Amino acid sequence: MKKIIIIGASSGMGMRVATDFARAGWRVGIAARNEERLRAVKEIFPERIEYSVIDVTAPDAVKKFEDLIETLDGMDILLYAAGTGWYNPELNLGKDEATIGVNVTGFTKIINAAYRYFKATANVSKGRIAAITSVAGMKGLGVSAAYSASKRYQWTYLQALDQLAHSQHVNVSITDIRPGFVDTPLLAGNRNYPMLMSVDYVAPRIEKAIMERRRVATIDSRWAIVSGLWSAIPDCLWRHLQLKM
Numbered sequence: 434m435k436k437i438i439i440i441g442a443s444s445g446m447g448m449r450v451a452t453d454f455a456r457a458g459w460r461v462g463i464a465a466r467n468e469e470r471l472r473a474v475k476e477i478f479p480e481r482i483e484y485s486v487i488d489v490t491a492p493d494a495v496k497k498f499e500d501l502i503e504t505l506d507g508m509d510i511l512l513y514a515a516g517t518g519w520y521n522p523e524l525n526l527g528k529d530e531a532t533i534g535v536n537v538t539g540f541t542k543i544i545n546a547a548y549r550y551f552k553a554t555a556n557v558s559k560g561r562i563a564a565i566t567s568v569a570g571m572k573g574l575g576v577s578a579a580y581s582a583s584k585r586y587q588w589t590y591l592q593a594l595d596q597l598a599h600s601q602h603v604n605v606s607i608t609d610i611r612p613g614f615v616d617t618p619l620l621a622g623n624r625n626y627p628m629l630m631s632v633d634y635v636a637p638r639i640e641k642a643i644m645e646r647r648r649v650a651t652i653d654s655r656w657a658i659v660s661g662l663w664s665a666i667p668d669c670l671w672r673h674l675q676l677k678m
């Protein structure tokens with residue numbers, strides 16, 4: 434039986450992808466901080482889902498992640514779906530630090546450990562490492578400075594890992610999944626975001642990108658166009674853009 438571990442599976446996109454994989458017959462390891470929610474997800478497919486309470490910012494995160502791999506007796510796919518971020522034009526430092534903790538430090542710890550796992554088991558199977566980043570990595574967003582910077586970090590780290598895997602002949606594919614706005618708890622119930630997508634719409638596209646070993650998948654095509662346009666805007670014009678949400 435194939436195995437996937439999803440970090441950040443107590444809500445939103447991670448939770449939905451976890452239950453989809455379990456429904457398709459996979460063994461699924463899920464992790465996040467909220468044990469009550471993790472237990473509720475496990476109860477949907479109790480014989481296929483194992484959970485572990487992991488705070489990716491805590492010193493024991495890597496150890497607990499490795500223990501979860503052991504509990505599942507291996508891992509074919511790691512999906513990093515944990516994330517946090519705020520609309521933060523007032524530059525509240527606590528919010529910026531929390532964003533860096535999950536999206537940069539926690540991300541690095543888990544992706545790094547997953548890469549080392551696949552490197553050590555390269556002859557056994559071809560692994561997949563995937564992360565839900567965001568179109569927000571395309572440009573610095575004045576209203577979410579730490580969030581957009583953290584997403585750019587994730588893009589670059591994944592690109593670097595892909596090159597490293599190639600040069601080290603490590604049998605792993607690296608997928609960077611970049612959605613536009615999705616109606617999840619991260620948006621705190623604000624449904625006024627433009628081109629807002631539902632989890633129902635986004636989840637199958639995430640799963641397809643992982644299974645097809647896409648290097649980068651922007652979800653969806655409208656957001657691919659928007660982020661492509663953003664990338665074409667020179668900095669001298671970008672600074673005049675008024676982003677309001």
Ligand SMILES: NC(=O)c1ccc[n+]([C@@H]2O[C@H](COP(=O)([O-])OP(=O)(O)OC[C@H]3O[C@@H](n4cnc5c(N)ncnc54)[C@H](OP(=O)(O)O)[C@@H]3O)[C@@H](O)[C@H]2O)c1
Pocket residue numbers: 440441442443444445446447464465466467468470487488489490514515516517518535539565566567568611612613614615616617618619620
């Ligand atoms: N929603 C959007 O519009 C949107 C758009 C583009 C990209 N994204 C990205 O998509 C990813 C998934 O977000 P989502 O929208 O599905 O939001 P979500 O429902 O808030 O899910 C975030 C997940 O991350 C987990 N998490 C947060 N802090 C954690 C920590 N310290 N340790 C372990 N897990 C932690 C949360 O669980 P606990 O609270 O239980 O720990 C939760 O399971 C994030 O990286 C987000 O940046 C979201």
